[in-house]
Amino acid sequence: MAVGKSQNRQTQAASLKQILRKCSSFGKRSSCDEGGDVPRGHFPVYVGENRRRHIVPIAWLGHPEFQYLLRRAEEEYGFNHDMGITIPCDERVFQTLTSMIR
Known part of the structure; x- marks a missing residue:
């Protein structure tokens, strides 16, 4: 059972790295950076019924509150x-949870 969880986490980490590579501003202009306004070390997320765009720091990936949101996103959308x-x-x-991170 522990092997399955470990492999699942590795798969999740690889998927997340792929999204971040695509959407973060670590490299040059990214395909998710619609307006060119994503600062270095950040990435966009889309939240709510209207998919409002928020720019969040990559450092948030280590916070349990944000990891919870990412797990929900994976379950809902993959x-x-x-x-x-x-x-x-x-x-x-989203704003309440992220305010706890700041």
């Missing part, structure tokens, strides 16, 4: 889509 990371929660909930 990691195979072009728009970037879409967080399936109300925008007010």
